[in-house]
Amino acid sequence: MIPKTRSHLVLLLAAALLVSTCGLAWATADAGADAASYRIGGIQLAQEPDGFLITVQGGSAPTYTMYELFEPLRIVLDIADATIAKSVHLPMKPAAGPVVEVRAARLGDQKPAVTRLEMLLKSDSQYAVERQGNDIVVRFSAVAAATADEPGDAGLVASLIEQDTEGGDEAADSEEASAKTVPAAQGREELAFAGYTKERITVDFFKIDLHNVFRLIGEVSGLNIVVDEAVKGSLTLALNDVPWDFALDVILNLKDLQKMERFNTIMILPKDRKIDWPERAVDRLAFKAGESDVAVEEKAAISVKERLAIPKEEVEARNLVRQANAKIRAKDNPGALAMYEQAFGLWRENGQLASQIASLCLVPLGMNEKAVYYAKQALRINPQDTGAALQAAIGLANMQKKDEALVFFKQAIQGARPQAAALQGYAAFLEQQGDNAGALALLNTCSGLHADTVDSMVNKARLFDKLGQGDKAVEQYRAILFSGFDVPPDLKRYITARVAR
Incomplete structure (x- = not known):
């Protein structure tokens, strides 16, 4: 399949697919260059629930390339050594869908000769091209592209992009997990009275690795989550419209675990595991030669001030x-x-x-x-x-x-x-x-x-x-x-x- 995001220049940036720029991204079937002529016996247009399809029906394995041209915006499908049956009437003008017209031309000056199909588009559309047996299928996505009236402000900070850490996808292929914020429902007052006041979620876990469960809790809560390596096992659990801290406590009780919270961080560990915390922050600081207690405490104070100085925006x-x-x-x-x-x-x-x-x-x-x-x-x-x-x-x-x-x-x-x-x-x-x-x-x-x-x-x-x-x-x-x-x-x-x- 040749997926399309915008054009070959975009694909170049995404995956260096330069070979598609001018017609050498050949999608060739089992036959070699000396295969018999590809006969186009029909071109079918179909509107389906998941999108709009154009199917080029052939009698043998095709050799083709796909690219985009502009003015007018169109998809070009060049099929090597191809002929079109007389029963195929072109141009075609679909009554609906993203394609305005399908037309054809014969490029006899190339070896082998090429039959070119052009699909004129109403606007920029997402599509994919694939071979299905002897047919070539152009599938237009039914998902509408996001729109905006004016260019806004946006961004993605490289330093803030959360990369999956090693072991982050440990769950088996059969594992599923989903969590979404939902409106408050019955039981809010009872949960609040019990001290559970955090953002409410619905979760449905089926045999999911515990480490992935806690990663999800970290995403929902916005807190740092540290899980002891002794925590192991999987979990099946379904909870509807409950605060995330209640869901966490349920999981901890089910798995005989405990949590410790300090400095925007939750540590998850077995109940029998003990952690010794230093009594003073300065106890955790490494002293340099000749550096006084006062200097260290001043540096710590400056660090705190710098953090507090970060604008709320x-x-x-x-x-x-x-x-x-x-x-x-x-x-x-x-x-x-x-x-x-x-x-x-x-x-x-x-x-x-x-x-x-x-x-x-x-x-x-x-x-x-x-x-x-x-x-x-x-x-x-x-x-x-x-x-x-x-x-x-x-x-x-x-x-x-x-x-x-x-x-x-x-x-x-x-x-x-x-x-x-x-x-x-x-x-x-x-x-x-x-x-x-x-x-x-x-x-x-x-x-x-x-x-x-x-x-x-x-x-x-x-x-x-x-x-x-x-x-x-x-x-x-x-x-x-x-x-x-x-x-x-x-x-x-x-x-x-x-x-x-």
Whole structure:
């Protein structure tokens, strides 16, 4: 399957899929390059509950590539050595769905000859392309993209992004856990009287590892959770509309555990385990030679003052980022974006926040205008942020603002050692503009600074072909076969056929 977030330039930033830029991401079936002609016997349009489908029905295994073009916005599906049955009437104009028109053209000047299907879109849409047997299916998502009237403030701080720690996903595949905040219901007064007044949750655990249970409690509570390594086992539990501290006590009682709370931290340990806490904070401090008790206490006081001096807006922003991180893990990118926007509104001078939100908008959400806005915010805070310059360049290129995109691409490759993604992205942009020599020069520069990949080698081979240097293209393709890289079978078959010409 070839998933689509926005365009090949976006995919370039996300996963360096440069091979899709100009038609070499060949999805080839079991047959080789000398396979019989692919006969398109029908094109079916269908509106389904989970989206809109276009199915190209074939009589044999297809060899094809997919990419996007603009003005008008359209998906292009090039099928090698294909013919269309006379019973297929084109162009087609669907009465509903994201596609305005499906049309076809025959490109006889290429070897093998190519049948091109173009699907004109009403607007930017999320889709995926996959092969099902002899058919090619283009599936448009039914999920509406998040919208905004004006570019807002958003962000994702690299230092605040909560990475899963080792062992964080210990639960087996069969384990399930979900927790969500719910409105207050019956029993609130009784629970409050018993001292349970925290945020209310509904939980449904089925044979879930205890460590993952406590991680979830940490996310809901906003507190630090430390679990003793002696805590083991799994849990099945269903509770509806109860305070999280009540749920925690239920779990502790069921598993013969205890908790200790200090300094915004909950420690979970067996009931028979004893912890000796120092009586004074200064007892935990390491003294340097010649440093007096007074100096140490003064330093501790300064540290406390610095913490108290953190603006309440920043504290709130950090909490919003933590909540948004949970939504990212739940694959709720639009919901996460809304929270990151609020966080950046409270923490406007955080350049990492702006740069990361630009990345979120650019790749998973395909919101180019917003991506450019946040990238420019990051550059306002730090003009040397080449990563943000690349985000702005790609977003502008996707919107066909070529002149402005060029400015940011040049900014993205500043410095003695530009990022590989910046050089490759700039090369893809130049190739799209027809400057194949310039694109090849950038890829050669990239190879001199960074290790080659399958994608970068394929891109150079393609550019050699475009420049009429077929011998160098074959040499590059042959190098790929002997590089030791894990070459996808479809691509390997294409390269083998290309070298054998």
